[in-house]
Amino acid sequence: MKQFIIKASLFFLILFAFPMQISEACGPNDYFFKGYSFFNTNLVIKETPYVDYFLRFDDLYDAYDSNRKKQQVDNLTEWRGRFCDLVSIGDLKQIIYKATIEEMELLRTATKSKTIPLDYRLSKNTFAQHLKKNKCLETVDYLIFAKECEPHVTAVDEWTTPKRDSIGMMRLVKTGRKKFLKTKSHYIRMRYAYQLIRLAHYAKNYKQTLQLFDYLIPKFDKLDSIINYWILGHKAGALKALGKNVEAAYLYAQIFQQCASKRESAYLSFQINTDEEWKELNLICKNDSERAVLYALRANSEETKAVEEMEKIYQLDPSNDNLELLLVKEIRKLEKDFLGLEFNDNARQNKRQFNIPRKNAGNYLLRVHEFVKKVLAEDKVADKEIWKIANGYLYLLGGDYYEANNYFTKIENQIQSDSLKEQLHVLQVALKIASVEEINEQTENELGDIVRTEPLYKKYRDFQDFLFDKMAYTYLDTNQPGKAFRSQYPISDLGYNPKPEIVEDLLKLCNKEGKTLVERAFVQDSEGKDITNYLLDLKATELFRKFQIEAALETYKQIPASERAVYQFNPFVETINDCVHCEPVDTVVYDKAAIIERIIQLDYKGKADIEKGAEYFYEIGLAYYNMSYFGSSWQAMDAFRSGANWYYVNDENVYPHYGSPFGNKENIDLSQALFYFEKSRLVARNSEIAAKAAFMAARCEQNNYFFSKDCNYNIYNNRIPNPPKEYRTYFKLLVDEYSDTQVYQQLIRECRYFAAYARK
Structure with a gap:
C-alpha cells in the first residue's frame, strides 16, 4: 500500500536512542485523511458480533475476501x-x-x-x-x-x-x-x-x-x-x-x-x-x-x-x-x-x-x-x-x-x-502534549521524556506526528522557525529550497552557549554530525544564486577547507550542446569558494586587460551558465534538479518535490550569464571570441524561452523550436555579423537549432 516519509526530525534517533517510526499517513500520492487518533478500538470495546461492521468496516477490498x-x-x-x-x-x-x-x-x-x-x-x-x-x-x-x-x-x-x-x-x-x-x-x-x-x-x-x-x-x-x-x-x-x-x-x-x-x-x-x-x-x-x-x-x-x-x-x-x-x-x-x-x-x-x-x-x-x-x-x-x-x-x-x-x-x-487503564493513560499523555502553550527548557525536557521513557509512545504511532506537529506550531508561535523546522523535518530537507529565516535561526542556535538536550539534537544531522557547516553552505549558496558573490565568499570561508572540498566542480568548461549530466573533460576542479574567487579574479582581469578582457568575461559567463539548471555544474548552486519541471513553469520557480516541505527551487536565472556573454562580445577584439559569446547568449535566450509561460515546445521531441523574435536576437546577430568566422561554421555543423535558423 504505501509510500512513506519521515515526518519527524531524526534528532530523536541520537538523543533518545530508539528507531524512528515512519508515518503511515504521508506520501507523495496520499489521498487519505491525515490526522491523529488515540482512541484504540481494540482496547475499548468488547468482541461483539457487530464490531467489524461499526468500527473496522473500512476496507472493502479486504472485506470481500x-x-x-x-x-x-x-x-x-x-x-x-x-x-x-x-x-x-x-x-x-x-x-x-x-x-x-x-x-x-x-x-x-x-x-x-x-x-x-x-x-x-x-x-x-x-x-x-x-x-x-x-x-x-x-x-x-x-x-x-x-x-x-x-x-x-x-x-x-x-x-x-x-x-x-x-x-x-x-x-x-x-x-x-x-x-x-x-x-x-x-x-x-x-x-x-x-x-x-x-x-x-x-x-x-x-x-x-x-x-x-x-x-x-x-x-x-x-x-x-x-x-x-x-x-x-x-x-x-x-x-x-x-x-x-x-x-x-x-x-x-x-x-x-x-x-x-x-x-x-x-x-x-x-x-x-x-x-x-x-x-x-x-x-x-x-x-x-x-x-x-x-x-x-x-x-x-x-x-x-x-x-x-x-x-x-x-x-x-x-x-x-x-x-x-x-x-x-x-x-x-x-x-x-x-x-x-x-x-x-x-x-x-x-x-x-x-x-x-x-x-x-x-x-x-x-x-x-x-x-x-x-x-x-x-x-x-x-x-x-x-x-x-x-x-x-x-x-x-x-x-x-x-x-x-x-x-x-x-x-x-x-x-x-x-486495557482501559492503558487507554486512559494514552489520553493523559495526549492531553499533556496538547496543553503545551510555550516551550522552554523545562518543557523541552518534559516532552523529551515522553519520547525517551514513555512505553506507549512507540506503541501508539500517532504520538510521533502529534508531538512534533505541536512542537513545530508552538515554536513558530514564538518566532523560532529553525526549531519549528527541525521538529518536523531532517535537516537535508532544507536544501531543496532554503528559507533564510530558518537558516539564520539554526545558525544562531548552533552558536548558542549552554544548549539544552533538545537543542543539541536540533544542531545534529541524522548521523550525529554538527550541521553548522551545512547551514553555512546553504546560506552561501543562496547568496551566490542571488549573485552576491562577496558575501557568499565570506560565508564559504567560514567553512573549513577540508569540508569545502567534499563537493568540487568545474563550471568553466565550454560546450556547444547542453548536457547536465556529462562529466567535464577538464581535470581541474574547484570547490564553491574557489569558484567565486576565480570569478572575482576573472572580473578584475577582464576590466584591467583590454586585449584579453573578452576571454575573461566569457569564462565568467560560462561559469554562471554551467552552474544554472542548464549546465553540468548545476549542483554548485542547487541540491536537486528535475527535468520534469520544464512542464510546470510558474512565477515563483518552485516545484513540488517529495520530501521537501517548501518544494524544490530551480536555478534558472541566466541574467548574469547573459550579462557577461554580452559584455564579452562588446569588448572582444577577436571576432571568433565575439561569435562564441553571441552563441552562448543565444543559448541563454533560448532557455529563457523554454521556461517562459508562452512556450508550448516539448524539449524531448525532435522538432526544431521556433521561438518568437525576441528570443532569437543573438541567432540573428550571428548570421548578420559573424557568418565569416570559424565558430559560425562549427555551429552550422554541430548545432542543428542554429543550422535550421541560418538556412531560413
Missing part, C-alpha cells in the same frame, strides 16, 4: 455437524468447493455400487468415504446439482459479475424442483431450496424468486441452519428489486442480527429512503430489541447524526452492545474534527479534500458530550468505564484541558480493566 472465507468456513462447519463431526473440514472443502463435476459423477457411481471403489483422487477423502459407506445418494446428487449451478451464481472477485445465462438458469430451476420433490431429507431439501431461490434471484426473475420461496419453504421442516438466513437474503433482494423496500429492510435487519456469514451483505443492502418507510419499518418490528438493531444500522449512514440513533437505542435497550460501538465510532469521527486541529500541518488538505472538520462539528460534539453525561448520570449501562473515559476525552477534544485533566485524575482509581 474475508467475508467470502467466513461464509465458506461457516458452511463447512455446518456440513461437518450434519455428519456428526466424523469428517474433516479439509476433506469437506475438497468435495464441496474443489472437486469437479466429473469427480462427483465418479463418486456417485461408487456410492451406488458395492464393488466399484472410489476414484483414486478421492480414495483417501473421509467425506467421500462416509458418503459411499452410508449410500448417501441424495447428498451426492445435491452436491452435483450445486456444482452445476455454481458458474451462474459465483464471481471471481467483488468487481466481477458472472455472465448470466438466464435460459440455462431457468432450466436448472426446473430440474432442481424435480430433484427437490424427490428428496426425502429435509436438510437436503433446504439446500435445494437455497440453490433454486438464488438462481431465480440472480436471473433477475424476482417474482419467481418470491414464488419459489412461498412454494418450497413449507415443504421441509424448519431446521437450525445458516441456510435459512442465506435464503432470506435472496428473498430480501427480490423484494428490494420490486420496490418493497420496507419488507426487504426488515429481513436484512434480521439477517444482520442473526447470521454472521451474511452480516456484511445485509449491512450493505439495508436501505430506507423516507421517514414514512422508517415509521412503517418500526411498526413491523416485534420488540424493542429489533428496533434497536434498526437504529444501529441507520446510525452508520454517512448522512445520519449517529447520536440521535444512540439516544433511541439507549431509550429502547440501554444494555445494547451497539451503544458502545457507536460511541467509539463517533469519538473517532470527532477526533478527526478536533484533535490537534490548530497545529495539524495537513488541516487545509483535510478541509479541501474531505470537508473535515465537518460543518457544525462543535455543536455536534456538545450534543454527544451531553448524551455521555446523561448515560453516566442515569447509570443504566452495564459497563460505565468506557463512558467515563469518553467523557474525559470529549473535554479534551473540546479544548477544555483543565477539566479534562481534573476528570482523568478523578477516574484513575475507578478504572479496573487493564
Whole structure:
C-alpha cells in the first residue's frame, strides 16, 4: 500500500536512542485523511458480533475476501455437524468447493455400487468415504446439482459479475424442483431450496424468486441452519428489486442480527429512503430489541447524526452492545474534527479534500458530550468505564484541558480493566502534549521524556506526528522557525529550497552557549554530525544564486577547507550542446569558494586587460551558465534538479518535490550569464571570441524561452523550436555579423537549432 516519509526530525534517533517510526499517513500520492487518533478500538470495546461492521468496516477490498472465507468456513462447519463431526473440514472443502463435476459423477457411481471403489483422487477423502459407506445418494446428487449451478451464481472477485445465462438458469430451476420433490431429507431439501431461490434471484426473475420461496419453504421442516438466513437474503433482494423496500429492510435487519456469514451483505443492502418507510419499518418490528438493531444500522449512514440513533437505542435497550460501538465510532469521527486541529500541518488538505472538520462539528460534539453525561448520570449501562473515559476525552477534544485533566485524575482509581487503564493513560499523555502553550527548557525536557521513557509512545504511532506537529506550531508561535523546522523535518530537507529565516535561526542556535538536550539534537544531522557547516553552505549558496558573490565568499570561508572540498566542480568548461549530466573533460576542479574567487579574479582581469578582457568575461559567463539548471555544474548552486519541471513553469520557480516541505527551487536565472556573454562580445577584439559569446547568449535566450509561460515546445521531441523574435536576437546577430568566422561554421555543423535558423 504505501509510500512513506519521515515526518519527524531524526534528532530523536541520537538523543533518545530508539528507531524512528515512519508515518503511515504521508506520501507523495496520499489521498487519505491525515490526522491523529488515540482512541484504540481494540482496547475499548468488547468482541461483539457487530464490531467489524461499526468500527473496522473500512476496507472493502479486504472485506470481500474475508467475508467470502467466513461464509465458506461457516458452511463447512455446518456440513461437518450434519455428519456428526466424523469428517474433516479439509476433506469437506475438497468435495464441496474443489472437486469437479466429473469427480462427483465418479463418486456417485461408487456410492451406488458395492464393488466399484472410489476414484483414486478421492480414495483417501473421509467425506467421500462416509458418503459411499452410508449410500448417501441424495447428498451426492445435491452436491452435483450445486456444482452445476455454481458458474451462474459465483464471481471471481467483488468487481466481477458472472455472465448470466438466464435460459440455462431457468432450466436448472426446473430440474432442481424435480430433484427437490424427490428428496426425502429435509436438510437436503433446504439446500435445494437455497440453490433454486438464488438462481431465480440472480436471473433477475424476482417474482419467481418470491414464488419459489412461498412454494418450497413449507415443504421441509424448519431446521437450525445458516441456510435459512442465506435464503432470506435472496428473498430480501427480490423484494428490494420490486420496490418493497420496507419488507426487504426488515429481513436484512434480521439477517444482520442473526447470521454472521451474511452480516456484511445485509449491512450493505439495508436501505430506507423516507421517514414514512422508517415509521412503517418500526411498526413491523416485534420488540424493542429489533428496533434497536434498526437504529444501529441507520446510525452508520454517512448522512445520519449517529447520536440521535444512540439516544433511541439507549431509550429502547440501554444494555445494547451497539451503544458502545457507536460511541467509539463517533469519538473517532470527532477526533478527526478536533484533535490537534490548530497545529495539524495537513488541516487545509483535510478541509479541501474531505470537508473535515465537518460543518457544525462543535455543536455536534456538545450534543454527544451531553448524551455521555446523561448515560453516566442515569447509570443504566452495564459497563460505565468506557463512558467515563469518553467523557474525559470529549473535554479534551473540546479544548477544555483543565477539566479534562481534573476528570482523568478523578477516574484513575475507578478504572479496573487493564486495557482501559492503558487507554486512559494514552489520553493523559495526549492531553499533556496538547496543553503545551510555550516551550522552554523545562518543557523541552518534559516532552523529551515522553519520547525517551514513555512505553506507549512507540506503541501508539500517532504520538510521533502529534508531538512534533505541536512542537513545530508552538515554536513558530514564538518566532523560532529553525526549531519549528527541525521538529518536523531532517535537516537535508532544507536544501531543496532554503528559507533564510530558518537558516539564520539554526545558525544562531548552533552558536548558542549552554544548549539544552533538545537543542543539541536540533544542531545534529541524522548521523550525529554538527550541521553548522551545512547551514553555512546553504546560506552561501543562496547568496551566490542571488549573485552576491562577496558575501557568499565570506560565508564559504567560514567553512573549513577540508569540508569545502567534499563537493568540487568545474563550471568553466565550454560546450556547444547542453548536457547536465556529462562529466567535464577538464581535470581541474574547484570547490564553491574557489569558484567565486576565480570569478572575482576573472572580473578584475577582464576590466584591467583590454586585449584579453573578452576571454575573461566569457569564462565568467560560462561559469554562471554551467552552474544554472542548464549546465553540468548545476549542483554548485542547487541540491536537486528535475527535468520534469520544464512542464510546470510558474512565477515563483518552485516545484513540488517529495520530501521537501517548501518544494524544490530551480536555478534558472541566466541574467548574469547573459550579462557577461554580452559584455564579452562588446569588448572582444577577436571576432571568433565575439561569435562564441553571441552563441552562448543565444543559448541563454533560448532557455529563457523554454521556461517562459508562452512556450508550448516539448524539449524531448525532435522538432526544431521556433521561438518568437525576441528570443532569437543573438541567432540573428550571428548570421548578420559573424557568418565569416570559424565558430559560425562549427555551429552550422554541430548545432542543428542554429543550422535550421541560418538556412531560413
